[in-house]
Amino acid sequence: MYKLKIITTTTRPGRKGPILAAWIAEIAKQYPDYHTEVIDLGELKLPLMDEPEHPRFRKYQHEHTKKWSATIDGADAFIFITAEYNYSMTAPVKNAIDYLFHEWADKPAAFVSYGGASGGTRAVQMLKQVLTTLKVVPVTEAVVLPFFAKMINDEGGFESNDGIDQSAHVMMKELLRWTLLLRAKKA
Numbered sequence: 261m262y263k264l265k266i267i268t269t270t271t272r273p274g275r276k277g278p279i280l281a282a283w284i285a286e287i288a289k290q291y292p293d294y295h296t297e298v299i300d301l302g303e304l305k306l307p308l309m310d311e312p313e314h315p316r317f318r319k320y321q322h323e324h325t326k327k328w329s330a331t332i333d334g335a336d337a338f339i340f341i342t343a344e345y346n347y348s349m350t351a352p353v354k355n356a357i358d359y360l361f362h363e364w365a366d367k368p369a370a371f372v373s374y375g376g377a378s379g380g381t382r383a384v385q386m387l388k389q390v391l392t393t394l395k396v397v398p399v400t401e402a403v404v405l406p407f408f409a410k411m412i413n414d415e416g417g418f419e420s421n422d423g424i425d426q427s428a429h430v431m432m433k434e435l436l437r438w439t440l441l442l443r444a445k446k447a
């Protein structure tokens with residue numbers, strides 16, 4: 261079984277990222293090749309990067325970094341729940357990525373993005389630039405949610421539809437295809 265980590269990218273109180281993470285986690289559970297875990301950066305509470313050494317040396321001094329390193333080391337694939345702040349990825353996700361180096365490499369990442377008219381796509385493009393530097397393989401097929409706020413119901417759940425669910429399955433299948441390809445190479 262492959263370990264799929266779903267990572268939310270916002271930390272503000274009342275953030276909507278975990279709602280979308282819970283939705284895609286339910287869909288991911290339909291894929292028996294994956295063991296799925298949601299990682300909420302708002303709960304993780306990583307400080308701003310405070311390691312003295314470049315992460316490629318893995319000489320981590322802080323417990324929070326050692327734990328984060330073990331979490332990402334243990335992953336086989338990622339889904340980033342990608343919000344867009346000022347046409348960009350959020351600061352917390354860039355910070356969380358920068359903490360580590362080798363842990364990210366040779367693993368595929370898919371994206372569920374959300375926002376206004378852009379559906380968070382500008383943030384995804386920026387995220388891809390950073391992740392590919394760390395040898396993460398971005399999956400093209402994605403879930404894009406423009407004006408997503410209209411799809412959150414009064415109970416705080418995400419109201420999907422057939423088209424969105426279909427895009428989620430297309431993304432999941434492609435993520436799994438890349439997981440099998442990349443993990444086989446590692447073995």
Ligand SMILES: Cc1cc2nc3c(=O)[nH]c(=O)nc-3n(C[C@H](O)[C@H](O)[C@H](O)COP(=O)(O)O)c2cc1C
Binds near residue numbers: 278343
């Ligand atoms: C600081 C900030 C900047 C934002 N910038 C954008 C933006 O550039 N594009 C966009 O579509 N939405 C933008 N939004 C609206 C977000 O899409 C919306 O608030 C969303 O809920 C943010 O994700 P979160 O709830 O997980 O924090 C911004 C929101 C915040 C708080």
